[in-house]
Amino acid sequence: xxxxxxxxxxxxxxxxxxxxxxCSYEDSASNYFPWYKQEPGENPKLIxxxxxxxxxxxxxxxxxxxxxxAKRFSLHITDTQPGDSAMYFCAASxxxxxxxxxxxxTVLSVIP
Amino acid sequence: xxxxxxxxxxxxxxxxxxxxLWCEPISGHSAVFWYRQTIVQGLEFLTYFRNQAPIxxxxxxxxxxxxxMPNQSHSTLKIQxxxxxxxxxxxxxxxxxxxxxxxxxxxxxxxxxx
Numbered sequence: 001x002x003x004x005x006x007x008x009x010x011x012x013x014x015x016x017x018x019x020x021x022x023c024s025y026e027d028s029a030s031n032y033f034p035w036y037k038q039e040p041g042e043n044p045k046l047i048x049x050x051x052x053x054x055x056x057x058x059x060x061x062x063x064x065x066x067x068x069x070a071k072r073f074s075l076h077i078t079d080t081q082p083g084d085s086a087m088y089f090c091a092a093s094x095x096x097x098x099x100x101x102x103x104x105x106t107v108l109s110v111i112p
Numbered sequence: 113x114x115x116x117x118x119x120x121x122x123x124x125x126x127x128x129x130x131x132x133l134w135c136e137p138i139s140g141h142s143a144v145f146w147y148r149q150t151i152v153q154g155l156e157f158l159t160y161f162r163n164q165a166p167i168x169x170x171x172x173x174x175x176x177x178x179x180x181m182p183n184q185s186h187s188t189l190k191i192q193x194x195x196x197x198x199x200x201x202x203x204x205x206x207x208x209x210x211x212x213x214x215x216x217x218x219x220x221x222x223x224x225x226x
Contacts, residue, residue, distance in 0.1 A: 032212040034215075042219070043217040051212060099157060099168055100157070102157075105154050
């Protein structure tokens with residue numbers, strides 16, 4: 001089955017700077033790549049996603065990039081704020097079902 | 113829309129006891145997923161149903177774990193003879209069912225086996 005690697009596991013950035021999280025996947029048939037944010041004690045919530053027919057997508061301060069040839073995708077948070085501090089998960093799924101395989105997660109801390 | 117509802121939110125059980133976790137998906141969602149979350153393993157897929165039928169249980173430990181979806185409004189995850197290593201947050205999620213649809217997670221059931 002699909003495997004997703006996510007790095008780094010811990011990320012500390014200064015408020016106002018950018019944060020980047022990188023993921024790689026193995027199954028070239030994967031075509032949907034969501035990102036979830038999980039705050040302490042809460043459930044994971046979708047923040048942005050990208051499909052395989054796109055290379056870049058931006059929603060406000062969130063940018064996702066997808067490189068299908070390299071089987072890598074990444075999340076970039078520009079102008080980070082303390083409220084961005086949380087656990088972030090990348091995931092991948094293959095067409096035909098909605099089963100998500102998650103990366104190990106990144107704990108992001110934004111230092112005021 | 114109340115979201116995905118999971119009960120109980122917390123359960124403490126003795127080693128060897130049985131634990132049953134319940135999930136009510138969002139109305140109209142045809143796909144229901146169970147995941148297990150631990151600090152060490154992260155978010156692990158367990159099983160999923162589409163239109164109440166089991167589709168993929170490749171993540172389920174074979175001997176003690178079972179899942180059912182007797183109707184479109186609830187699913188259960190049962191763990192028999194619980195072991196300390198079963199301690200985790202069990203997350204249920206639902207979606208519209210087709211590829212690329214958002215998974216909406218419940219708040220989770222935290223299981224502690226002592």
